[in-house]
Amino acid sequence: MTQRPRRSPADAARGWLDRRANSRLLGRLAPNKEEARELAPIFAAAASAVGLSPLPPQERATLAMLRGLSVELPTGEGKTLVGAMAAAGLVARRRRVHVLTANDYLARRDATWMGPLFAALERSVGYVTADADPGARRAAYACDVVYVSVAEAGFDVLRDRLAVDAALRTGAVRDAVIIDEADAVLLDEARVPLVLAAEGALETNDAARDLAALASRLAPGLHYDRSPDHRTVHLTEAGLSEIEAAFPGSDLFDGDAELLVGVNAALHAEALLTRDVDYMVAGGRVWLISGSRGRVEKLQRWPDGLQAAVEAKESLTAEPRLEVLDQLVIGELVSMYDSVVGMSATLLGARTELEETYRMQVVQLPRPPPACAWTAPPSSSTRPNIATRCW
Numbered sequence: 464m465t466q467r468p469r470r471s472p473a474d475a476a477r478g479w480l481d482r483r484a485n486s487r488l489l490g491r492l493a494p495n496k497e498e499a500r501e502l503a504p505i506f507a508a509a510a511s512a513v514g515l516s517p518l519p520p521q522e523r524a525t526l527a528m529l530r531g532l533s534v535e536l537p538t539g540e541g542k543t544l545v546g547a548m549a550a551a552g553l554v555a556r557r558r559r560v561h562v563l564t565a566n567d568y569l570a571r572r573d574a575t576w577m578g579p580l581f582a583a584l585e586r587s588v589g590y591v592t593a594d595a596d597p598g599a600r601r602a603a604y605a606c607d608v609v610y611v612s613v614a615e616a617g618f619d620v621l622r623d624r625l626a627v628d629a630a631l632r633t634g635a636v637r638d639a640v641i642i643d644e645a646d647a648v649l650l651d652e653a654r655v656p657l658v659l660a661a662e663g664a665l666e667t668n669d670a671a672r673d674l675a676a677l678a679s680r681l682a683p684g685l686h687y688d689r690s691p692d693h694r695t696v697h698l699t700e701a702g703l704s705e706i707e708a709a710f711p712g713s714d715l716f717d718g719d720a721e722l723l724v725g726v727n728a729a730l731h732a733e734a735l736l737t738r739d740v741d742y743m744v745a746g747g748r749v750w751l752i753s754g755s756r757g758r759v760e761k762l763q764r765w766p767d768g769l770q771a772a773v774e775a776k777e778s779l780t781a782e783p784r785l786e787v788l789d790q791l792v793i794g795e796l797v798s799m800y801d802s803v804v805g806m807s808a809t810l811l812g813a814r815t816e817l818e819e820t821y822r823m824q825v826v827q828l829p830r831p832p833p834a835c836a837w838t839a840p841p842s843s844s845t846r847p848n849i850a851t852r853c854w
Contacts (some may be wrong), residue, residue, distance in 0.1 A: 494526055502526065504584065505551045512579035515544050520828050525549050527826055528804045533645060533817070535810035535827040542806050546641050547577035547608075549804070554586050554607045559638040561800070562610045563648065566758065567592040574610040581608060591615050597631060604635040613648050614657060614760075617796045621659040621789045637799040645805025646813040649821060653793040654694070655751065655763055660787045671768075671775035674729035677709055679776075681730065689734055696734045698726070725768060732772040742773060747780060749773050797821060 494502060502525065510516040517525070521541045524534045528549035536542050550560045564570045574590035581588040589603030591611040600619065603609050611619075616635075623632045642648055681687055686702035689695070698706070706726055707713060715723040736742060743750050743759065749770065751760040764770045774781055797803055803823065810817070814825040 498526060498529070501552060501555055502529075502548075505548050505555070505580075508551070508580050508583040509544060509548060512583035513544070513577065515541070517541075517544065517548065521545050521548070524806070524828055525552065527828075528641065528806070529553065531802060531804060531824065532826045533805040533810060533823045535825065536806055536808060538808045540808075542643065542808075543573050543576065546643060546806060547573070547580055549641055550608045551581060551584055551586060553639045553641075555584075558802075559636045560608045561616065561635075561637065561640045562608065563613045563616055563640060563642045564610060565644050565647070566612050567594075567615070569643070570610040570612050570615075574608075591619070597633075600633045604633050609635075613642075613652065613793065613796070614763075617657040617791050617793070618659065620796060620799070621657065621791055624789055625659070637801075639802045640797070640800040640804075642797075642803065642805035644807050645823075646807050646810050646817065649793060649797065649805070650813055650816060652753065655760075655765065656790045656792045657796075658764060658787055658790040660764070670725065671729070671771045671781075672778070674725050675732065675772060675775040677706070678726070678729040678733040681705060681733070683734065687730060687734060693735055696730055698730065725772075728768040728772040729775070731769060732776045736773060736776075738777070744777055744779070748782065749777065749779065794820070 502522070505525075506517045506522065518541075520536075521544060524536055524545045525548040527534050528545070529552045534545070536545065546562055550562055553560045562570075562573070564573065570590045571592055574588050578588055586608065587606040588608045588610070589606035591600055591603045591609060593612075593615060595603065595615075603611075604619075619633050619635060623635070626632045681702055683689065685699065686705055687696055687698050703715065706715065706723075710719070710722060713719040713722055715726075738744065740752065742752055751763045751765070752758070753760055765773065771781060803821065805817075805823065810825050811827045817823040817825060
């Protein structure tokens with residue numbers, strides 16, 4: 464018989480505290496009279512306009528989000544419906560709402576799918592995708608609820624900052640935000656900033672090639688150490704000695720600090736970034752790959768010399784140097800909203816980090832017994848045929 468691995472006392476205590484906190488939050492998830500009156504027309508509109516009768520877990524999740532709690536809902540439990548109902552509830556409180564999605568497809572799909580719900584409540588909904596022109600963006604952001612990918616929402620902030628004419632700005636009001644797949648967006652995707660840049664002069668990368676060759680000769684555990692999560696790497700004393708031997712007379716911590724920056728970029732590219740996992744090479748160029756979605760990010764590049772270091776590692780011709788016009792990290796984007804809630808199927812595991820970094824409270828709803836699942840809308844139909852989950 465296979466024995467379950469024993470948990471450490473610290474893990475057991477942490478699990479007990481998480482369960483206690485979750486029970487305390489769940490215990491308060493009963494609507495008062497005002498909330499019941501507020502939610503009743505929304506739940507009725509979901510049933511009549513979209514063909515989805517909200518079930519008790521979805522109703523509780525909606526209430527939780529309206530109270531400022533972020534919710535873990537397993538895949539297939541109706542996050543799209545819950546997000547739309549929560550958005551409708553916020554609009555009923557005279558809020559302007561952005562629903563941030565992982566990509567353009569989901570922004571378009573969810574806004575179209577949930578559109579009848581908002582129409583039944585006499586609320587407007589729009590979506591923004593990468594191919595939207597300035598007029599379409601302004602029209603979408605004028606709606607009560609806007610579905611937009613995290614990347615497009617961030618790039619619209621950057622474009623608005625640089626627009627010298629008010630007519631060229633999107634007019635986006637960042638009031639309340641609901642984040643789908645919140646742990647991936649706020650933690651995994653937050654490491655790479657969104658960069659708005661213009662092509663500059665073409666530069667040779669001979670120095671980067673030399674540093675890439677040097678980094679490839681360094682041995683892990685001897686010349687450098689990686690963090691357990693493989694997010695950071697640092698030179699050991701032996702590694703620093705190796706660098707100084709390769710560049711006699713250099714002072715890495717004073718006059719040659721720029722050399723140390725280049726070495727660290729080359730080491731990061733060599734030790735932390737893997738081809739076809741973190742990036743791919745196609746058409747003689749390096750393309751970033753989203754760690755959470757597995758998609759190629761055509762609008763993102765690494766900053767601070769890391770892009771050149773990866774190009775040198777792969778023996779590619781240097782891309783034209785980019786003049787960075789502005790950049791934005793996901794945390795800065797999220798901080799622009801007055802209220803933030805999220806949902807995901809794996810949110811509880813990131814509770815501590817989300818609370819510490821974004822001050823988000825996370826609650827996990829009890830899973831009902833498995834029964835029949837409800838299906839996503841077929842892409843070819845404007846009025847989806849939905850099979851509702853039954854308990």
